[in-house]
Amino acid sequence: MILTITPNPSLDRTYELPWLDRGAVLRAVSDRVDPGGKGVNVSRAVAAAGQRTVAVVPLGGPEGALLARLLGEHGIEAAGVPVAGNTRVNITLLEPDGTLTKVNAAGPEITEGEAEALLEAVRTKSVGADWIACCGSLPRGLPPEWYAELVARIHRSGARIALDTSGAALTAVLPERPDVVKPNAEELAEAVGRPLVTVGDAVKAAEELRDRGARAVLASLGADGQLLVDGSGTYFGSAKVAVVRSNVGAGDASLAGFLAAGGTGPVALAAAVAHGAAAVQLPGSVMPSPADLDLSAVTTTTDIPSDRALTEPQP
Structure with missing residues (x-):
């Protein structure tokens, strides 16, 4: 079982x-509404x-009630924590x-009591989980250290944790030694504070995140491929994609595929x-099914x- 925590989920409405x-x-021409947020997308792909x-x-x-209903329709068990504010709605054109x-x-905006309720929900629902994926930006009311507190609490139970966030929240969590962090190229450049122009630059940046505490780094480099840097070595993966229809949620699909395949090594x-390549060929934030994958x-x-050289160098 893979448990996800999305502190700032959404309803994602896409208009073509x-x-x-x-x-x-x-x-x-068409429109659709999907349950959204990075962790929600991971759960959808799983x-x-x-x-x-x-x-x-x-x-x-x-909006929160509709999100819970849509999660159920996707076969996802929703562990909802009631909050006073309305769940957000994002628009894609x-x-x-x-x-x-x-x-x-x-x-x-999340209150202190709501923040503690989220942490408690992760603790109680994570029993028996193979992975816990903490994903997305933090909403108003949660400090950058909130993910670090979550990782510290959950690690004490022995669970493995993957983290997909950016900025201060990413740098704050590294000392807690998350098992996997999954930045994209822009987030990786921001974390190390220097430009990334080549794949080699991205490798050095990923190694720096490991030096700062991350046990493994899965870095998405967009059209250039993906890097995995962990204790066993450095691996590079890529796939040819004929037509890119939408890149929304592609990184989330990649993380889901990685964790579902064990979360370690070149097979993962x-x-x-494969999951990322499949996702970009689907409309909106649709997550790929096994039939969409081409290993x-x-x-x-x-x-x-x-x-x-990276197709889109990061400043």
Whole structure:
């Protein structure tokens, strides 16, 4: 079982447009609403693979009630913590060429009592979990150290923890030695405070995060592939993708694939790459099912292309 905690979940509404013209009245070609937030997306991908998953989420207002219902429809056990504020709604505008315009709401402010209730829900629901995935930005009211407190508490029970967040929340949690952290290239550059121009730069940055406490680093480099740096070595994985339809949730799908495949070594990295490649070929934030995966298109190697320039260098 994989348990996820998403402190700032959302309803994700996606509109596919024939074009985007500012100031005009536009008619959508199609629209959909999905349960959202990074940890929720991980749970959706795990559930799509037929594995058990529990999603710990704060739920507020009618939006929170709809989120809980949608989680159930996706085969996810929702461990909802009531909060006073309304669950946020995010909007994505998708153009025919794959260009995305996103409007993300701030979400509710979490009180001290609600924050403690979230921590307690993770503790009680994590019994028997193979992995606990802590994912996403922290909402208003939670300090950057909140994930660090969660990791410290859960590690005492012996559970393995994966963390996908950024900024101060990421740097604060490293001394607690999370088992896996999963930054993208931009988040990795921010964490080490220097530009990443090549794959080799990304490897050095991942090694620095390990020096600062992370046991393993799974880094998404967008179209360039993914890196895994852990105690056994450094691995690079990539896959060819014919058409990118939407990159929303691709990193979350990658983390789900990685954890579901054991969360360690090149086999898990290959699963992460396959899940990410499948996700970008699906609309909106749809998570891939096993039928969408193509492991034959994935290559993994210990021969790191260190001098290869990143498609989108990170400042």
